[in-house]
Amino acid sequence: MAPSGVAAQIAKPNCPDHCGDVEIPYPFGTTKSCAIDHYFFINCTNLSGNFRPLTSDGLFVQSISIHGQLDIVTFTAYDCYNETGLQYHNRPFLRPSPNFPISTTQNKFVAVGCDTYAFLNGFRNNEPFSIGCTSTCESITNVINGSCSGIGCCQVEIPKGLKNFTLSARSYENHTSVLSFNPCSYAFVTKQDLFNFSSAYLDSPIKYNRSVPVVLDWAIGNDTCVNARTRFDYACGGHSTCYDSNNRHGYRCKCEEGYDGNPYLPDGCQDIDECKTRNPYKDSNQICTNIAGRYDCSCREEYEAYYMTDGTAGCRAKVHQSKIICIALGVSISLLVLLVGGSWIYWGLKRRKLMKLKEKFFIQNGGFILQQQRSNHRGSVEIVKIFSTGELEKATNNYDQRRILGEGGYGTVYKGVLSDNKIEQFINEVIVLAQINHRNVVKLLGCCLETEVPLLVYEFITNGTLSNHIHDRTLSFSLLWKERLKIAAEIAGALAYLHSETSIPIIHRDVKSTNILLDDHRNAKVADFGASRLVPLDQTQLTTLVQGTLGYLDPEYFQTSQLTEKSDVYSFGVVMAELLTGKKALSMDRPENDRNLANCLLSAIKEDCLLQILDDQIVKEDNIEELKDVANLAKRCLTVRGEDRPTMKEVAMELEGLRSMEKHPWGKANLSTEETEYLLNKPAESFNIDIGNGTGSSTSTTAGYESMRNQLLNSLNNGR
Incomplete structure (x- = not known):
C-alpha cells in the first residue's frame, strides 16, 4: 500500500491509494483521516496473507469508480431439495450504508430454476416492498441459452432508491417433478453485463452457492449541487463541476472539459496536454500550443490556414496577394457565366418538364x-x-x-x-x-x-359543422328547438332531392353531423361527397365495400354490403337523435348500453322515458308532443330492416308538416273532436294510408296522425 505519486494522485496526500490490487480514490480512504467521512472508510483487511478492502458495513469491495459506482460482492439465495424435501437453503441480505443505494441501471434481479419463484424484499422511501418473478420448465428441451424470459430463468429491474434487501428463492412443488435434472431454486442480484443464462446452470446443485458482483451508487452528502456550493465542506476541487445524483439525495463531482484526474481533491483535476495525448494537428506545417483546459493550432511561418475536404483546418504555403486576386477574379467570372447559363438551361428544361407533366395528368x-x-x-x-x-x-x-x-x-x-x-x-x-x-x-x-x-x-361555408353547434355547449345553448327542426327538415329535403330528383340518384353513404355545414343564417348544407355512389336508374341497390362512420352506419348495410337509399335514412335518423338529445352518436364515456345513441333512443322510447334523454335546452311545456313526434319519426328511420324505414321524401314531408304546424297561429290550438271530425270527414282514430312512390307501403298510426294534422292545417289555411 504505497502512497500515491504526485503525477497521478488519486488519494489524499500521505494516504494509501491501494488496498491489495484495488485502487482507493478519495473521498474513500483506508484510514478515517484519509476518507471524507466514516461512510467512505475502507477497512483494508489481511485475509490469509492477502489484503482485501471492506466497507464500513463489512462488504467486500471489488473496485471503486470515481464516477459514482462501487462494486461489491454479495451472495446467492437458494433452496435445494431431494426426494425427502428441503435439504439446505440460504436467505442472504444486503444492508449497505444509506449513502450507497443499489444501482438501478447497473444491476438486475435474477431467479434460476425449473420449479421456482423468488422474491426481493427491501425498503424504499422507508417503506417495505417486494418484487419477484417465476421461472418454470418441464425439461431442458424448451430452455433457451442466453434467454432469461421465464423458461428456466426470469429477471426484473431494480427500483430506484433501494437501500437494502433480503433474497428468497422458493419452489412450488419442492422440485419433485424436475429433481432428475434441477433440484435447486436460486435468486440473486448481479451486474447487468456479467450474467448470461445457460441451461448448464440447471443441472448441478449449489451451482450458485457463491458470491456475485453488485454495483452500489455513491454520492456526497444529502444536498443538491445548488445548496452544496454554498457550504464550507463543498467536496468538489479546482477545475471541477458538480452534478446531482439520479438515485438518491447528494451530489457528485467531475473534472471540467480539458482536465482529468480526481475532482474531489483540491488540485486533483489537472490540465490535459492535448498536443501530446491527442495529436490534434493534421500536418507538419501546424504548430500545436497547449493552453490550460484547451489547445490552439497555428501555422508555421510562410504558411497560411485553409480548410481541408473533411472540414478540419490545415496549413499551406502562402500565395502572393496579386496572384490570388487574378485567380479569384478569373474563377468568379467563369463561375458566374456557368451559373447563369446553367440556370437558364435548367429552368427551361424544368418548365418544359412541368408543362408535360401537367398535360399528362390532365389527360390521365x-x-x-x-x-x-x-x-x-x-x-x-x-x-x-x-x-x-x-x-x-x-x-x-x-x-x-x-x-x-x-x-x-x-x-x-x-x-x-x-x-x-x-x-x-x-x-x-x-x-x-x-x-x-x-x-x-x-x-x-x-x-x-x-x-x-x-x-x-x-x-x-362559413359557420362550421352541425356537430360543433350541437356538442359545443356554448353554441348549443343558442340552438333552439325551432332551428333544430328547421335544420332537420332542410337536411331531409336535400337527401330526398339527391335520392329522387337528380338525373342519376345519389346515395351519400356518409351522412353525419360533421358532414352537415351551417351558413351565417344556420341554413343546413350537406357536404363531403367523397364516399357517395351514383345509382344506375335500373338498379335499386349496389353491392359495395362497406364504408361509413361507426355510430351512423346502417346495420343492414354493414351485414350484407347491399347499399340502398335506406342506408342514408338510417344515418339521418342518428342525426335527428343528436338534434333531440345533444349527445354524440357514439361515446365510450356513456354506460355500455347507452354508448350507441341509436340504441339509447330506441330503448328510451320503448321504456317510455324519452324526456330523460332529451336535451334540457329544447324541452318546453308546449312542444313535448312535437318532440315525441320527431323522436318517433327517428325511431322509424332507425328500424333494423331497411324496407321498414320510410323514404327520405316521406321523412322530409313529415318534418315540413311539423314545421308548418309550428309556424301556423292555430297549429297547436285545442280543437274539439267535433271540429276535427267535421274538417276531416272521418273519425279521429288510427288508420293506414299509402304515401309516396306507389309502393303500397303503409305508415303507422303516427303517420296517420301526421296526415290528419296536415289536412287540418290545409283546412285552416283555406278558411272555414
Missing part, C-alpha cells in the same frame, strides 16, 4: 373527356370550370397549412386517386355533381386535373 385524369362532355351538355354543365394548378395555388396561398379547413372522407380538400379504368366514371360523377342545384347542398364549383391527384373545388 380525364380532362379531354370532361371537355367533350362540356361540349355535349353545354346548357347544363357550363358551370363546371376546369381550374389550372396556378389558379389553385394562388387561391390557397400555395397550399398554406393555415388554409386547411379540415379533413374529408378521402383526405384534405376532397382528394381521390383513381386508376385508369375509373377516369370516365370519375368525370361522369363530376358532371352529375355539378348539376346538383339545391340550396341545402354544398355547390361543386369545378375541378383541377393538372395534378397527380385530381382536386375538387367547392363553395366555402
